[in-house]
Amino acid sequence: MSQFGNSYVELDRLVKAYPNPRGEATRVVDGFSTKIAEGEFVSVIGHSGCGKSTVLTMLAGLNDVTSGNIILAGKEVSGAGPDRAVVFQSPCLLPWMSAFDNVMLGVKRCYPKATRLERKQLVEYFLSIVGLGDAMHKYPKELSGGMQQRVGIARAIALRPKMLLLDEPFGKLDSLTRMDLQETVLNLLNEHRITTMMITHDVDEAIFMSDRVVMMTNGPRAKVGQVLDIPFERPRNRVDVLGDEMYYDFRGCLIDFLEGQDRRKHGEPDASMPEPKPVTKPETVQDLMLVQSPAEVSAV
Amino acid sequence: MKKFKHILLKTLDVAALSVFEPIVRLCYGEDPRAQLRKIGKFILIPIVAFILFLGVWHVTASGIETKFGKMPTPGVTWEQTKVMVGQVFENRRSEKAFYVEQKTKAQEHETKAAQYAAAAELPKNASQKEAFLAESNAQAELAVNARSATFAGTPTIIYRVVHSLKTVFLGFMLATLIALPIGILCGLNPVFMAAASPIIQIFKPVSPVAWVPIAMILVGALYSGSSMQPAMLSSAIVVAMCSLWPTLTNTALGVASIDKDHLNVAKVLRLGWWTRLFKIVIPSSLPLIFAGLRISLGVGWMVLIAAELLVQNPGLGQFVWDRFQDNSAAAFGQIFVAIFIIGIIGFFLDRTMIILQRSVSFDAPAGA
Numbered sequence A: 001m002s003q004f005g006n007s008y009v010e011l012d013r014l015v016k017a018y019p020n021p022r023g024e025a026t027r028v029v030d031g032f033s034t035k036i037a038e039g040e041f042v043s044v045i046g047h048s049g050c051g052k053s054t055v056l057t058m059l060a061g062l063n064d065v066t067s068g069n070i071i072l073a074g075k076e077v078s079g080a081g082p083d084r085a086v087v088f089q090s091p092c093l094l095p096w097m098s099a100f101d102n103v104m105l106g107v108k109r110c111y112p113k114a115t116r117l118e119r120k121q122l123v124e125y126f127l128s129i130v131g132l133g134d135a136m137h138k139y140p141k142e143l144s145g146g147m148q149q150r151v152g153i154a155r156a157i158a159l160r161p162k163m164l165l166l167d168e169p170f171g172k173l174d175s176l177t178r179m180d181l182q183e184t185v186l187n188l189l190n191e192h193r194i195t196t197m198m199i200t201h202d203v204d205e206a207i208f209m210s211d212r213v214v215m216m217t218n219g220p221r222a223k224v225g226q227v228l229d230i231p232f233e234r235p236r237n238r239v240d241v242l243g244d245e246m247y248y249d250f251r252g253c254l255i256d257f258l259e260g261q262d263r264r265k266h267g268e269p270d271a272s273m274p275e276p277k278p279v280t281k282p283e284t285v286q287d288l289m290l291v292q293s294p295a296e297v298s299a300v
Numbered sequence B: 001m002k003k004f005k006h007i008l009l010k011t012l013d014v015a016a017l018s019v020f021e022p023i024v025r026l027c028y029g030e031d032p033r034a035q036l037r038k039i040g041k042f043i044l045i046p047i048v049a050f051i052l053f054l055g056v057w058h059v060t061a062s063g064i065e066t067k068f069g070k071m072p073t074p075g076v077t078w079e080q081t082k083v084m085v086g087q088v089f090e091n092r093r094s095e096k097a098f099y100v101e102q103k104t105k106a107q108e109h110e111t112k113a114a115q116y117a118a119a120a121e122l123p124k125n126a127s128q129k130e131a132f133l134a135e136s137n138a139q140a141e142l143a144v145n146a147r148s149a150t151f152a153g154t155p156t157i158i159y160r161v162v163h164s165l166k167t168v169f170l171g172f173m174l175a176t177l178i179a180l181p182i183g184i185l186c187g188l189n190p191v192f193m194a195a196a197s198p199i200i201q202i203f204k205p206v207s208p209v210a211w212v213p214i215a216m217i218l219v220g221a222l223y224s225g226s227s228m229q230p231a232m233l234s235s236a237i238v239v240a241m242c243s244l245w246p247t248l249t250n251t252a253l254g255v256a257s258i259d260k261d262h263l264n265v266a267k268v269l270r271l272g273w274w275t276r277l278f279k280i281v282i283p284s285s286l287p288l289i290f291a292g293l294r295i296s297l298g299v300g301w302m303v304l305i306a307a308e309l310l311v312q313n314p315g316l317g318q319f320v321w322d323r324f325q326d327n328s329a330a331a332f333g334q335i336f337v338a339i340f341i342i343g344i345i346g347f348f349l350d351r352t353m354i355i356l357q358r359s360v361s362f363d364a365p366a367g368a
């Protein structure tokens, strides 16, 4: 562990309020707190519209924080910057530049002292490690969705960020491409250990890729409901992970949580209750789960 | 062979001439019935419609008597076209003859100059020697004058077309130089936009004709150069005043409506102002900017004719006025020819801009 211990990244009681149609501020996210260790891969899972992207864009500095603090490597974060690279669901490549130039834009910014040749080699390196060695000079419109997303990932990694922020990066891809890319990203991260926060809807993806899954309660006033540690060894291999008996316990746990949130949403008896419904925990994972109570959160 | 067909089709597509696509496909024997049907619908019918138009024109024109004689029919217009083409060749012949004549004259003067110079070398008394030298110099000067003389015939239609094109491009460039930076600033900064908006709203609807006297007076007062006729500059200014608005508003719109994702890229990279401008803002608004430029050039060409007519800039506009003053049936016919020339040039300018516009649009597949 580094000098920052378990809190390389610290999100402390983040609040985001948007004005509703009547002009009153409604808290979409209310008191989201978590800590991430250096090099850790954390997934955030939750129902659609609960505020996952809001949390991520606040961390990225692309969205103003209503209240709360974000600390990265001991420093308060303000505004966007290349130390926090973002990959969104849609690749957001600049369509008037080739894949090479898209990555070059970031490389130029982050290696101002490198020579022209060094930069070229860097771009080629990052594109080849996402498997685009042969399509470097193609324009986004000539690339498939999966390839575009690869360019986006290469562009993000090329910034040598302190933190990688992924917002449903595989959300728009078919399942084969998606599995391919999950492995690409894992291999990348094995090589360049970057602290990562990924948002996903996909329970299997969350388990396969992360060290920890943060489950968010339904909005409005969403926050961290539960946290699940995934202790599988790295480098991971899909077959081994799927074959592990704990896998299904983890999966059951996540699904139980999400279903519990669903019931809350559909106005069942405990609809007014702010606390998430306690989920039935399988024996084996019991000690891995941390149910965060409000007291704990405010004690942080 | 296949490849050539592909290139041909692509070219037609890029040039916005895809109407002619079925002809190419037919030549390659690709589903002839479908191609023939398309040719019938989209090529033959427009041709028939144009012939009908000529018919209606002929009938209407034949019934109208004016003080210049009969209103020109398509036939008369065609006759006058041939006359004008004839004048172009005639002019070219006399121009050639003029230069040949000047050359022989110059050579004569040069030989004389040499003779006098040689005579001056012979030992004579000093005053005679001086006289010979002076004569030699005079002859040399005459030779130079003869060589540098330029042909000054009446301007032909070709000269006028070229002159009009030069004027419109000058005006269009002026408009672009003014409109692009202001448009970009307006799009980037809402406060700047709010400040510029009333000015834009007031001047945008002003008729070109109203700018003419102002342009003439200002050019008269401020322009003392000789590289350009003042009339040309005045016309160009009028063109610029009227054609800068579409570019300005489109640029502002393009810059203001940049994809948020692309701006986020700039934010994450913390790009500097200029890098952001040239790598993100301008490229992403190029399609709209070019759409604006295309409208501007169209407006400019329309305005130019009126401006030239009033300012007496020796282009097509002045030609129309000139022919009007001529008071003859032939001249009346030539006005009709001018109308067609103006229309066809306008069409080609527009096509050129379409091609440029397509070549910068990054979402549609670019040519090749």
Ligand SMILES: Nc1ncnc2c1ncn2[C@@H]1O[C@H](COP(=O)(O)OP(=O)(O)OP(=O)(O)O)[C@@H](O)[C@H]1O
Binding pocket: A018, A019, A028, A046, A047, A048, A049, A050, A051, A052, A053, A054, A055, A219
């Ligand atoms: N600019 C905004 N103004 C007002 N409300 C907003 C704005 N952006 C987001 N919201 C609201 O905030 C809530 C959370 O949005 P967010 O995009 O973070 O959800 P999400 O969890 O990422 O959803 P998804 O899984 O569908 O991407 C939503 O209810 C949304 O309507």
Ligand SMILES: [Mg+2]
Binding pocket: A052, A053, A054, A167
């Ligand atoms: Mg989202």
